[in-house]
Amino acid sequence: MSKIIQKTHRKLYKTVRTYFIMTTETQIILEKLNSIQSELGYIKEHMIDRDTILTEEEKLMINASIKHEKEGKLVSLEDIENVRNKIR
Secondary structure (H helix, E strand, O other): OOHHHHHHHHHHHHHHHHHHHHHHHHHHHHHHHHHHHHHHHHHHHHOOOHHHOOOHHHHHHHHHHHHHHHOOOOOOHHHHHHHHHHHO
């Protein structure tokens, strides 16, 4: 083979090899992205809504409210509205 053909052949080989490597790397990246997307979907489905978690202060307020209800110390919304309407 002539030197020009050999040189062209080497360039073509390198180009094809580079393309194959890039294609393989692209495929690996896509597989990893698909895996991440799948994991993210699972996390979203099973994530706890932070508004459903009570703070210690909120727990104390609920316990105090339950205690006041048992002792009959709570005022109904209707009673509050009646008082408010009489003031107006």
